[in-house]
Amino acid sequence: MSDKFFFKGRQDARVNHVQSGYQTKANQKPGSKKFPLSLVVTSEERKLAIEAQLAEAQLYGQVTVDTRDGAEESIAALTVLLAKSDTVKVExxxxxxxxxxxxxGKKYKKCCG
Structure with missing residues (x-):
């Protein structure tokens, strides 16, 4: 008989809780002071525009300028945070x-309910 099974073939219940339900990165909000966004732009003018967007949205980020040939902007994290919709509140x-x-003039249950 295996040592993994106990009375009536049940597994040990103490092993099941070790890896379940704990999210280690759940409180890491991107764009906060503790976890700033790291953004890369290709010009100084674009850097000023991105910094203005960060200030307007009350987000924190580190904007760096990459002037190499063929360099690409990486502002996807900012666009995701700016495109996030607010919570929908229903009357x-x-x-x-x-x-x-x-x-x-009718009661709600007789008309539209």
Whole structure:
């Protein structure tokens, strides 16, 4: 009989909790003071524009200029953070016996509910 199994063939429960559910990088918010964005641009004018975008969005980042031939910009992390939409808030749905929001004068449960 194997030493991995115990009474009624069940595995040891103490081993299961070791690797489950713990996210080590969950609190690392990119663009914060502790974890600034590292961005690369190709000109000084572009650097000033990117720094203005960072200041407007209240983000932190290190912008470096790479003037080599064939150098590419890497500002993908900034565009992802700027394109992130806000939380959608839905208005409260009226209760069943309140008047309907469409203006028919009927109760919500008889009209649109």
């Amino acid at each position: 409260k749905v009226p209760a069943r016996n309140e008047p309907c929001v469409c203006g028919s």
